[in-house]
Structure formats: C-alpha cells, structure tokens
Amino acid sequence: MKVKCFLLPDIPVVTLDCRHSNSMHGLVVLFLLVAIQNLSGQSVSPSKSLYAPGERIIVNYAGFLGHPKDWIGIATKDMAEDKYLYWQYTPGTSSGTVTFNGMQHGEYEIRAYFDNGGIVKARTMFRVGNADAAVSAKTEKNRYLPTDQIVVSYSGLPGHEKDWISLSSAGSADDKYVSWQYTNGKQSGNMAFPPLPIGNYEVRTYFNNESTLRSRYSFVVSTQSATAPSQFCRTPLSVFFAGVTGLGTAWARTTCEPTIMSAIGVRDIQAVLRNARDGLNAVKDCIPFNISELDLLIGRIPSLTNVQAEAEIQSMIKKIQTIVANSSARCSNGTTLSALYVSAVHLGAAQAHASCQICRAAPMPMAFQTVIRNHLNTARDAFAAYIPCVPGVSLTQFDAVPLNSINSLEAHTHIVGLHTNLLWNISLSDCCCDCR
Numbered sequence: 001m002k003v004k005c006f007l008l009p010d011i012p013v014v015t016l017d018c019r020h021s022n023s024m025h026g027l028v029v030l031f032l033l034v035a036i037q038n039l040s041g042q043s044v045s046p047s048k049s050l051y052a053p054g055e056r057i058i059v060n061y062a063g064f065l066g067h068p069k070d071w072i073g074i075a076t077k078d079m080a081e082d083k084y085l086y087w088q089y090t091p092g093t094s095s096g097t098v099t100f101n102g103m104q105h106g107e108y109e110i111r112a113y114f115d116n117g118g119i120v121k122a123r124t125m126f127r128v129g130n131a132d133a134a135v136s137a138k139t140e141k142n143r144y145l146p147t148d149q150i151v152v153s154y155s156g157l158p159g160h161e162k163d164w165i166s167l168s169s170a171g172s173a174d175d176k177y178v179s180w181q182y183t184n185g186k187q188s189g190n191m192a193f194p195p196l197p198i199g200n201y202e203v204r205t206y207f208n209n210e211s212t213l214r215s216r217y218s219f220v221v222s223t224q225s226a227t228a229p230s231q232f233c234r235t236p237l238s239v240f241f242a243g244v245t246g247l248g249t250a251w252a253r254t255t256c257e258p259t260i261m262s263a264i265g266v267r268d269i270q271a272v273l274r275n276a277r278d279g280l281n282a283v284k285d286c287i288p289f290n291i292s293e294l295d296l297l298i299g300r301i302p303s304l305t306n307v308q309a310e311a312e313i314q315s316m317i318k319k320i321q322t323i324v325a326n327s328s329a330r331c332s333n334g335t336t337l338s339a340l341y342v343s344a345v346h347l348g349a350a351q352a353h354a355s356c357q358i359c360r361a362a363p364m365p366m367a368f369q370t371v372i373r374n375h376l377n378t379a380r381d382a383f384a385a386y387i388p389c390v391p392g393v394s395l396t397q398f399d400a401v402p403l404n405s406i407n408s409l410e411a412h413t414h415i416v417g418l419h420t421n422l423l424w425n426i427s428l429s430d431c432c433c434d435c436r
Contacts, residue, residue, distance in 0.1 A: 044072060044112045046126040047097075053128055053158045053187070054102035059110055061095060061122075068092035069116040074100060077109045077125065082118035084111070105129035105158030105207055129158045129207070137165050137205045139219040142328050142435050143285065146221055147195055152203050155188035162209040167193055170200035170218060170288045170323065175211040177204070196221045200288030202326075218288040218327050231434045236282040238427035240337075241344045243279015245419065246272030247317050248348025248375070254310040256356035261309065266302050269309065272348075273298045279344075280320070286329040286337060286435040289320055317345055332431035333388035340426070342382035347419055350375035350401075354412040362408040369403040372411070376401060383422065389431035393422065 042063035051057055057074070064070045070092070073084035085108075088098045105128050112122040137154035144150060150167060157163045161184060166177035178201070179193050203217040232240075249272040257265040277294050280287060297316060301309055324341045331337060353372045357364040380398035387393060401414045 042112055042122040043124075044110045044122050045124050046110060049126050051102070051126065051128045053105050055128075056102055057100040057126075057128075059098050059100065061090060061098070061112060063122075064090060064094045064112070065114050066092055066094040067115040071113050071116065072098055073111045073113065074103075074108050075111060077107065079109075081111075081120050103128045105160060135205055135215045136217075137203045137215055138217045138328075139203055141219070143220045143222055144196070145223065146198055148221075149195060150193040150219075151190060152193065153190050154183065154205065157183055157187045157205065158207055159185055159187045160208040161185045164206050164209065165191065166204045166206070167196065168202050168204050170202050171290060171293070171319065174204070174213040198222055200290055202288075216326055218323065220285065220288050231432050232283050232286060233432040234427050234429065237340065237429075237431070237433065238423055239282040240279045241340045241426050242423055243275045243277070243282065244341055244344040245348035245351070246275035246279070247313065247320070248345040248350075249352045250276070250348075251310065251313045251317060251345075252349040252352035252375075253356075254306045254313065255353070257306040257309075259305050259307070261301075261304075261306050265306075270298050270301050273301070273313075283329075283337065283433070283435075286433060287320075287324055287327050289323050321345075327435070329433045329435050331389075331433040335386045335389050335431060337433055339382050339385035343379040343386070343422075346375040346379035346382070347415070347422070350379065351412065351415045351419065354403075354415050358408050358412055360408055362406045363404045364408065364411070372401075372403055376415075386426075389429045390422075390425040393425050397421065 042061075044059055044061045047058040047060065059072055061072060068089065068091075070090045071087055072090065073087040075084045079085075086100050086103075088100065090096065090098060107125060107127050110124050110126065111120045113119065114121055135156040137152055140151045140153060152165060152167075154165060161182065163183040163185075164180055165183065166180040168177045178196060181191050181193070183189065183191075198221050201219055201221060203219065205214045205216075206212065207214060250269045253265065253269050253272070254261070261269075273294065277291060277298070280289060280291060280294070284291070294316065297312060300312075304312065321338070321341060325338050327337065329337045350372045353368060353375065357368060363369075376398045380395050383393075383398075384395055387395070397418050401411055401418070403411050405411055
C-alpha cells in the first residue's frame with residue numbers, strides 16, 4: 001500500500017512505501033524543513049545603512065527557523081564565513097530584532113546563521129561613521145604670515161585614535177603632505193601646526209591611518225597681512241570672468257589646428273592663456289592656485305602637438321575648477337565663483353569652435369553644431385546660479401545662438417555678443433565675493 005506525504009506549494013509530491021515509513025520519516029522531516037526554509041526568504045537588515053560611531057546597531061531579521069540557537073553575527077566583509085566580531089542568539093523566533101552595542105568607524109557585514117551552524121544564510125552590508133559631508137577641518141583664518149602658527153578646527157570625524165589631519169600644498173596628490181597630526185581619538189577639536197613657507201595650501205582630513213581624502217579646505221601663507229582686504233566686487237569679478245574665458249578658448253582652439261600647430265595658432269593660444277592668468281590673479285586671494293603652473297604651460301605650448309595641448313589645457317581646466325569649487329569664497333545672494341568659472345570656460349570654448357567655422361561652408365556640419373550647443377548649455381546651466389546677482393540677464397540668450405545659420409559668421413557674432421552682455425552685467429552688479 002502507498003500513501004502520499006504532505007504536499008507544499010512548489011514542492012514535488014513525495015510518495016512512500018509504508019513498510020519503510022519509520023526509516024524514511026527523518027528524511028521526510030528534513031526535506032520539509034529545507035523546503036520551508038527555502039520558501040521563507042531569510043533576511044537580515046540594519047535599521048539604517050549608516051550609524052554614527054558608538055551608536056547602537058539594531059538588526060531586523062525574518063524567515064528564520066525559529067530555533068533557540070539561530071544566531072546573527074557582525075563581521076568585516078573579508079572575514080571567513082564562520083568568523084565574526086560580535087554575535088548574538090535570536091530569541092528563538094522566526095522574525096524580530098536584535099541589538100548590538102555601538103562600533104567604530106568602518107564597513108561591516110551582518111550575517112545570519114541557523115541552529116549554531118557556520119553557514120551564512122543571509123547577509124547585508126552597513127557602515128559606521130560620519131557622512132563625509134559632515135566632516136570638516138578649517139583654518140581659523142584664510143591667510144597667514146610665514147611666521148604665524150596655523151590653527152585648525154575640526155569636527156565630524158569618526159573618533160579613531162589614528163584619524164589624522166594634514167597641511168598639504170595645493171595641487172599635490174591626496175596622500176602627500178607638508179605637516180600632519182593624529183586627532184588621538186577626538187571627533188572634534190583644535191590643533192596647532194608650526195608656521196609654513198609662503199604658498200597655497202589645503203587642510204585635509206583622513207580616517208584611521210588611511211590615505212583616502214575625506215575633506216579639504218584652502219588657505220594661503222603670504223607676506224601680505226592677514227587683515228588685508230579680501231572682498232572682490234565689480235572690477236576683479238569681471239576681469240576674472242573675462243580672463244577665464246581664455247581657458248575655454250585655448251582648449252577649443254587646439255581642435256582647429258593641425259597636428260603641428262601653426263605659428264598663429266600657438267600665438268593665439270598663448271595669448272588667451274595669459275588672459276586667463278590675469279583673470280585668476282584678479283581673485284588670487286580667493287583661489288589658492290599656483291599661477292606658475294599656468295605660466296609653465298604657456299611656455300610649453302610651442303612644443304606640443306594639438307592633441308597634447310588640448311589634453312594639458314583640459315587637465316588644467318579641471319584642476320582649477322576643483323580648486324575654485326573648494327575655495328573659501330562666499331559670494332552675495334548665495335552665488336559662487338564656480339558659477340562664473342564654469343560658464344566662462346564653456347562660453348570661451350563655444351566661441352572658439354564657432355570661430356573655427358568662419359569662412360567655411362554654411363550651415364556648419366551638425367557635429368560642430370552639437371559640440372557648440374553642448375558648451376552653450378553647460379555655460380547656461382552654470383550661469384543660472386549667478387542670476388541672483390544679475391537679474392536682468394535672460395538665460396534664453398544661450399539658446400538663441402543661430403548655429404544652423406546659412407551665414408558662417410552669425411553664430412560666432414551672437415556668442416561674442418552674449419559674452420559681452422554677461423561681462424557688462426557682472427561689471428555693474430553690486431555682488432561681491434569675500435574670502436575672509
């Protein structure tokens with residue numbers, strides 16, 4: 001005689017010969033338990049993905065067998081399956097929560113195990129530490145004399161004994177430094193560094209003896225008094241905007257040149273890069289960029305191919321953009337120097353590309369139209385952040401450039417007019433940027 005055993009959804013029917021039911025009983029029970037386990041969907045998850053150092057860790061679990069020795073461990077992701085830093089038994093329920101004491105900064109894995117076993121049934125990652133946006137380390141002043149002690153205030157660090165803060169030359173690699181100190185486990189506080197030579201520097205923060213940069217803050221060491229005026233308004237801001245346009249112009253002009261650039265091309269590229277140098281110098285107290293780097297590039301242009309020049313100018317643009325974005329400058333109405341920098345660079349690039357099409361077949365090829373339109377769109381989006389200072393400017397001017405004109409001069413003329421209009425409005429604005 002044959003009998004049917006229990007049938008569960010999605011589980012094949014099992015038939016047994018009753019004469020052997022005693023010997024098969026354990027196998028059937030084991031089969032059913034495994035089937036139930038696979039249907040349950042075991043899971044472990046933290047109550048949130050980011051905990052502050054020392055904050056209690058709450059773990060949710062579900063789909064467990066309900067055995068009194070089911071357990072949950074916390075390990076680093078590189079630890080073996082049966083290894084752990086901390087562990088707890090569940091209270092013998094199939095779902096619920098367990099709570100662990102707070103931990104130090106780092107990335108961890110929650111692992112689920114059944115009945116005192118060493119096989120991971122479910123896992124998920126979480127992190128302990130401050131959100132990087134909350135990490136801060138700044139000098140008390142933006143400008144120091146070469147004889148001044150450098151005082152740094154910091155906050156939001158995880159609290160490792162070997163969290164550390166460095167003073168580094170602006171533009172140097174992230175793991176390079178001039179001077180450094182451990183925080184000795186403090187999450188916030190002040191530390192004093194010895195005087196530094198004249199130059200542009202950054203305060204940089206790192207966690208737990210690592211070399212991953214968490215925050216940076218720019219400052220300057222100069223013979224100019226730290227109490228010297230640091231506010232820049234109409235003239236320096238308009239000179240900055242006009243000059244930085246030259247970076248974009250030089251960048252795009254290289255694409256119009258043959259591999260061995262013409263003498264006229266080299267001359268023009270060097271000229272607009274010198275304009276950029278003048279623009280950066282106009283707000284040098286706000287932007288700790290070593291201007292000698294740009295001078296070196298200007299001197300090397302004649303020895304570069306057009307491709308090499310394009311790559312080096314683009315790299316310079318990106319480097320300065322990062323420095324501008326991380327500068328201590330605070331501008332009126334919530335505007336930023338970055339808005340002026342990015343819009344000027346891309347407006348200059350659009351103008352140079354359009355200039356390259358003068359006296360060529362019109363309308364210009366669609367590929368060139370697309371490149372110029374992309375630069376204009378980037379310039380428009382960046383300048384939108386500066387509109388609170390120049391409310392009379394209409395951003396539709398960027399969209400109105402007639403790139404498909406049958407007159408090859410028209411697009412270039414419109415971009416020059418747009419640049420002039422923006423420059424005029426900046427020079428008449430009451431907005432200022434302060435770097436104190």
